[in-house]
């Protein structure tokens with residue numbers, strides 16, 4: 399087990415496979431910044447699947463048990479199921495998952511499952527087409543995401559988790575509708591407080607709808623009770639419906655930070671290791687790999703970075719820290 403300076407073990411690795419996305423969600427890749435002229439990474443800058451698998455195996459040797467594939471939109475990366483197949487072969491991986499906007503999932507779900515993917519998390523910010531299209535900013539309809547969720551469930555990528563970022567005045571009126579739609583389906587909706595990731599989304603504290611408000615809103619229509627976490631370091635606080643029709647999660651990284659148990663590392667698509675979602679710089683593993691580093695050298699590099707880690711951004715967030723430095727964008731690091 400590899401521990402950081404606060405005794406937190408390295409357990410989860412989130413792997414971004416592309417910085418591109420076909421949505422322009424206003425809180426993640428606003429069109430004004432990520433427009434036609436924006437320069438995304440070149441093909442040769444991205445880690446190859448073999449490089450990703452080598453790094454992932456090194457992280458598993460360091461204690462990681464859970465791998466999550468992210469982007470940008472990971473299903474835009476050509477042949478992604480080949481990467482899943484490589485990662486599924488790594489001994490010691492207990493949970494292999496992927497986060498997607500759902501746009502390409504319906505046609506890929508079966509191949510992903512066959513390649514060895516365990517589960518998916520699908521982002522869906524509203525049940526209302528007007529609000530959802532305004533948020534994804536490319537006119538993508540709710541129904542297509544719902545069809546993708548059905549396809550994922552039919553392929554056995556379960557339980558499907560559905561992530562909703564809640565922004566005040568934009569989609570908070572959809573909270574209860576989301577709960578209503580997914581109650582009794584076996585899918586788990588997770589409501590996420592709107593965060594100040596990156597520097598391009600114009601975040602303001604006033605836009606945050608607290609987890610407490612969200613739970614109260616759902617509870618007033620469908621009574622809830624809290625449930626213990628599934629495991630130490632679980633990000634979402636769990637609540638189940640008193641009538642037994644499933645559960646929801648609330649991710650309160652702004653109003654109730656959980657840095658104390660944060661066990662996640664992140665690798666960007668170009669091979670930089672970040673030890674916090676709000677980091678301002680990463681460690682270049684692509685260079686190590688392409689300079690012919692041995693497995694032992696990779697292991698030493700991972701241990702070296704993690705054992706010096708002292709990130710706890712959300713716990714010390716103030717109006718000053720929000721302004722400091724140039725935090726990496728969510729589309730680059732995978733949320």
Ligand code: SF4
Pocket residue numbers: 651655656657658660661673674675676709710711712713
């Ligand atoms: S702010 Fe950083 S250290 Fe805290 S929970 Fe988020 S990723 Fe982990």
